[in-house]
Structures are given as structure tokens and as C-alpha cells.
Amino acid sequence: MSAADREVILEANDLTREFDGVTVLDRFNFKLHKGEVLGLLGANGAGKTTAMNMLLGLTTPTSGTIRAFGMDFVKHRLEVLKRANFSSAYTSLPNNLLVWQNLTVFAKIYGVPNVKQKITELLELFEIADLRKRVTGQLSAGESTRLNLCKALLNDPELLLLDEPTASLDPDIADKVRKTIRKVQKERGISILYTSHLMKDIEEVCDRVIFLHKGKIVAEGSPEEIVKKADAASLEEVFIKIARSGDLAAAEGASASN
Amino acid sequence: MNPRIVSALVLRYLYLYGRTPMRLIELIFWPIVELLIWGYLGMYLKEHAGAAIPTIVGHLLGGIILWDVIFRAQQGVAISFLEDVWTRNLLNVFVAPVRNMEYLAATFIIGFFRILVTVTMLSVISFSLYQFSVFEMNWAILPFFGNLLVTGWALGMISTALILRWGQAAESLAWAVPFFIQPFTAVVYPVAMIKPEWVQYVAKALPSTHVFEGMREMLTHHTFNWTHFFWACGLNVVFLGVAGWIFSSTLNTTRKRGLLTKFATQ
Ligand SMILES: Nc1ncnc2c1ncn2[C@@H]1O[C@H](COP(=O)(O)OP(=O)(O)OP(=O)(O)O)[C@@H](O)[C@H]1O
Ligand SMILES: [Mg+2]
Numbered sequence: 001m002s003a004a005d006r007e008v009i010l011e012a013n014d015l016t017r018e019f020d021g022v023t024v025l026d027r028f029n030f031k032l033h034k035g036e037v038l039g040l041l042g043a044n045g046a047g048k049t050t051a052m053n054m055l056l057g058l059t060t061p062t063s064g065t066i067r068a069f070g071m072d073f074v075k076h077r078l079e080v081l082k083r084a085n086f087s088s089a090y091t092s093l094p095n096n097l098l099v100w101q102n103l104t105v106f107a108k109i110y111g112v113p114n115v116k117q118k119i120t121e122l123l124e125l126f127e128i129a130d131l132r133k134r135v136t137g138q139l140s141a142g143e144s145t146r147l148n149l150c151k152a153l154l155n156d157p158e159l160l161l162l163d164e165p166t167a168s169l170d171p172d173i174a175d176k177v178r179k180t181i182r183k184v185q186k187e188r189g190i191s192i193l194y195t196s197h198l199m200k201d202i203e204e205v206c207d208r209v210i211f212l213h214k215g216k217i218v219a220e221g222s223p224e225e226i227v228k229k230a231d232a233a234s235l236e237e238v239f240i241k242i243a244r245s246g247d248l249a250a251a252e253g254a255s256a257s258n
Numbered sequence: 259m260n261p262r263i264v265s266a267l268v269l270r271y272l273y274l275y276g277r278t279p280m281r282l283i284e285l286i287f288w289p290i291v292e293l294l295i296w297g298y299l300g301m302y303l304k305e306h307a308g309a310a311i312p313t314i315v316g317h318l319l320g321g322i323i324l325w326d327v328i329f330r331a332q333q334g335v336a337i338s339f340l341e342d343v344w345t346r347n348l349l350n351v352f353v354a355p356v357r358n359m360e361y362l363a364a365t366f367i368i369g370f371f372r373i374l375v376t377v378t379m380l381s382v383i384s385f386s387l388y389q390f391s392v393f394e395m396n397w398a399i400l401p402f403f404g405n406l407l408v409t410g411w412a413l414g415m416i417s418t419a420l421i422l423r424w425g426q427a428a429e430s431l432a433w434a435v436p437f438f439i440q441p442f443t444a445v446v447y448p449v450a451m452i453k454p455e456w457v458q459y460v461a462k463a464l465p466s467t468h469v470f471e472g473m474r475e476m477l478t479h480h481t482f483n484w485t486h487f488f489w490a491c492g493l494n495v496v497f498l499g500v501a502g503w504i505f506s507s508t509l510n511t512t513r514k515r516g517l518l519t520k521f522a523t524q
Contacts, residue, residue: 049519050516058352058513058519078355081353085353086349086353088349091346092346094274094341094342095345096278097274098277101270101277105270106354108262109266109267109356111262
């Protein structure tokens with residue numbers, strides 16, 4: 001069964017957002033299928049976080065619609081959020097609580113059945129079981145990133161939105177975290193929308209990527225396809241070309257003239 | 259409304275206070291300072307003008323203790339919200355399946371706990387230092403308390419809305435908002451003292467004014483004024499409704515302007 005035949009978990013139709021008359025996301029369309037990891041790539045300010053915030057209901061779209069699990073997102077926001085979760089390196093859990101206290105609070109919010117067991121399982125998964133009784137605010141950036149991911153998996157989400165989840169991880173931990181995310185994702189068939197500036201992340205974790213440039217989709221496909229199409233040596237090279245010239249065609253041209 | 263979610267959110271604040279008891283100091287320090295000042299003033303007035311108002315000490319202390327019900331309830335809502343802003347936790351809450359009402363209910367409950375701490379302590383001190391017992395208000399303490407709790411919640415939602423609207427720069431409003439109404443709500447003097455006279459209409463439009471008027475009547479004549487009671491209840495319904503509307507429409511506007519995330523991650 002090809003990806004295209006699988007159930008659509010999340011989709012956006014002509015999703016558009018303007019800020020003060022400037023369009024930062026322009027008629028954005030995509031479909032995320034069941035069990036698929038879709039990477040959202042693009043330079044700083046390309047509109048990735050804006051897209052994600054709209055998909056989470058944190059920012060209202062200027063126009064366009066979102067459907068999740070076959071439901072209209074605006075009408076069924078709470079039902080969707082029960083089955084989804086989010087993590088970003090730019091949010092944190094309350095810094096004055098202990099690690100286990102924070103996870104307990106969110107486990108209860110999500111109605112997790114075996115709270116203690118679930119927390120132990122997740123902390124072990126990300127190899128931070130020894131941090132259980134530590135104060136959250138005293139964790140290193142990398143530790144708190146992994147704690148955020150534990151929080152994001154508490155409710156066994158079918159849909160995960162991860163905005164730069166691996167920012168600030170050292171190469172060793174980043175590698176472990178990538179592998180863990182991929183493993184859990186495959187085992188449970190989770191659908192993930194993923195942004196990252198680490199091309200290694202994208203190559204290893206994502207089945208398919210979308211390149212955004214100034215709020216518009218400029219390329220789409222599997223990482224290999226895109227690299228091939230742009231006649232580049234690596235995804236990193238494609239990224240830089242798109243960021244500088246604005247589209248894949250120009251990127252191809254640029255690489256041809258090299 | 260899901261009680262499981264509300265209790266989970268309350269648990270978050272209980273863990274917080276359990277871990278940082280220093281935060282409870284604000285529940286103790288300022289209220290005691292105020293109680294002492296008004297208590298001594300009351301004693302002084304009683305000695306020199308006691309014939310005119312024999313229950314002056316009770317009026318002042320009762321007013322100050324009941325005022326704290328408003329203030330603590332308001333703080334419970336506004337500070338709990340700020341706590342989530344300060345710890346960059348707001349997004350985690352907003353992407354969880356939490357209804358606005360559930361979030362507010364948790365902060366209401368926290369406000370209630372804060373009041374219990376402060377009011378119990380003030381009552382004990384006022385009785386031991388000034389021989390004024392809040393139970394002189396008899397059972398009427400309950401409707402007084404209940405009405406002021408609701409007024410405090412309403413002010414709390416308004417404060418939170420203002421912070422959402424103006425950003426963290428407006429943080430000090432969390433402490434200031436109750437004092438916008440304090441001069442007009444006749445805490446330690448009767449409405450009749452408020453001048454110019456038209457301002458008395460403003461005073462009477464505040465639910466809390468009717469509670470304080472009712473309290474003085476109770477302490478002086480030992481009668482419960484039902485008219486004041488019904489006015490307080492009715493106005494509270496209006497206040498709570500308007501405050502709830504202001505809160506939710508401000509939250510919507512914040513989403514529309516795309517500021518919720520800026521605010522939560524800054
Ligand atoms: N609330 C806002 N008001 C005004 N402009 C905004 C707001 N939020 C985002 N923007 C603008 O929208 C554009 C897209 O921002 P966004 O955060 O989506 O980029 P991004 O792709 O996530 O970038 P990065 O890789 O740096 O995280 C930027 O130019 C940003 O300044
Ligand atoms: Mg971003």
C-alpha cells in the first residue's frame with residue numbers, strides 16, 4: 001500500500017496567515033498520512049512554526065481549513081487534541097516542579113490510566129530515569145528537551161507535532177533521540193509533522209519533506225527524490241540553494257551552472 | 259467540564275506551593291500589616307469617638323478581612339495564570355485538551371484555598387489582639403464570603419484578560435486591578451461618605467459594596483439585610499458574566515493576532 005492510499009490523519013487546505021498585511025504562509029496545502037513522518041523545512045522565518053501553531057489551534061488562520069482525523073479542526077479541537085501532542089525546544093514544563101510532578105500533572109490532564117508506570121516507561125525510553133526527582137528548572141537544555149518529549153508521548157498520541165524537538169542536543173544524544181522517536185513512531189504507527197534545521201534529523205526521521213520558502217511550498221518529496229531532483233549532493237545543499245535562490249528550479253539551474 | 263482535568267490543574271499549583279512555601283508569605287505578610295494598622299486605628303477611634311460608633315473596631319477589621327477575600331480570590335486567578343506565563347508552560351496547557359472553563363475553574367479553586375489560609379489567620383489575630391471575632395457576623399459570614407469570592411474571581415478574569423491583551427509588560431495589573439474598585443466599594447466606611455454624590459451610584463453598582471454595607475448593618479443592628487444580599491448576588495451574576503466574556507474574547511483576539519505563542523515562549 002503506497003503512502004497516498006493510507007488514511008489521512010492531518011491535512012491543511014489553502015492555509016494562509018498574514019501578519020500586519022504580510023503573508024507569512026501562503027495557501028499551504030499538505031496531507032499527513034497514517035504512520036508517516038513529514039518534515040517541514042525552510043530558512044528562518046519561512047513559516048514553519050506559524051503553520052504548526054495554526055495546526056495546534058494556537059494561532060487563528062487568516063483563511064483556509066484544517067482537518068484532523070477526518071474532523072474539522074475548529075469544530076472538534078478538543079477531540080483532536082486528546083489524540084495529539086506537541087513538543088518544542090522553545091517551551092518548557094514548570095521549572096519549579098520536580099520532573100515526576102510535571103509528568104504526573106500532564107498525565108492526569110490527558111487521563112493516562114497507569115500514571116506511575118507510564119512515567120517510568122517514558123523516562124527509561126529517553127534514558128533520563130535518574131532525573132525523576134530532579135527540579136525541572138535545573139535540567140540541562142538537552143535533558144529538558146527529552147523531558148518535553150516524554151510529556152509529548154504521555155497520551156500515546158496518534159499525531160505528534162514536533163517543532164525543532166532536537167534543538168540543543170549534543171550529537172550523541174541527538175542521534176539517540178532521533179532513533180528513539182523513529183522507533184516509537186514505527187512501533188505505534190504515529191503520524192508526525194516535524195521541523196528541524198538539522199538535515200541529519202530530516203534524512204533519518206522523515207519519510208517525506210516539504211520545503212517552505214517565504215511561506216510558499218517550493219519542493220516536496222522524499223529526501224532522496226528532492227536531492228536527486230535538485231541535482232545536489234545532499235539535502236543540506238538543497239536547503240542552502242533554496243534558501244538563497246527561492247525555488248527548486250532555480251536551485252537546479254544554480255547547480256547546473258556550477 | 260471535566261473534574262479530572264480541573265483537579266490535575268489544581269494539583270500543579272499544590273505541588274508548586276508545596277515545593278516553594280516562600281510563595282505563601284504573600285498570603286501572610288501584607289494582610290497582617292493591614293490588619294494591624296486598621297486594628298490600631300480602630301482602637302484609637304474607639305477610645306476617642308467610641309460613643310458615636312461603638313462597633314467601629316468591628317467595622318474596620320471586618321471590612322479588612324472581607325476585603326482580603328476579594329483580593330485573594332482575584333490573585334488566585336491572576337497569579338496562577340502568570341505562573342504559567344513565567345514558567346513558559348502556557349503552550350503545554352493550551353495544546354492539551356483543556357477547556358477555558360476548566361482552566362479558570364482550577365484557578366478559582368486555588369483562589370479559594372488562598373483565602374482560607376489568609377482569612378483564618380486574620381480572624382485568629384483579630385480575635386486575640388482586638389477581641390473582634392468574625393463570628394459576630396454570625397451565619398451571615400457565609401453569604402458575605404461567597405459573594406466576595408465571586409467578585410474576586412470576576413476581577414481575576416479581568417486582570418488576566420488585561421495581561422493577555424497588553425503582554426507581560428502589564429504584569430503589575432495582576433496586583434493593581436482590585437484597587438481600582440477599593441475606594442468605591444465602601445470597605446471601611448459607608449457608601450454615604452463617598453463624595454461627590456453621583457459616585458455613590460458607581461459604588462452601588464459594585465456587588466462587593468452591598469456586602470460591606472450588609473456587614474456593617476449586621477455588626478451594628480444584628481440584622482441581615484436581604485435587599486443588599488440580593489443586589490450583591492444579582493450584580494455578581496452580571497460581573498461574572500461580563501468578566502467571563504471579556505476573558506474569552508481577549509483569548510480569541512490573542513489567537514487571532516498570533517500573540518498567544520509569542521507570549522508563551524518569550
Ligand atoms: N505574532 C506575529 N506577529 C507578526 N509577525 C509574526 C508573528 N509570528 C510570526 N511572525 C512572522 O512570520 C514569519 C514566519 O515565522 P515563523 O516563526 O513561522 O518562522 P519559522 O519558519 O518557524 O522560522 P525558524 O526557523 O526561525 O523557527 C516571520 O517573518 C515572523 O517574523
Ligand atoms: Mg520556528
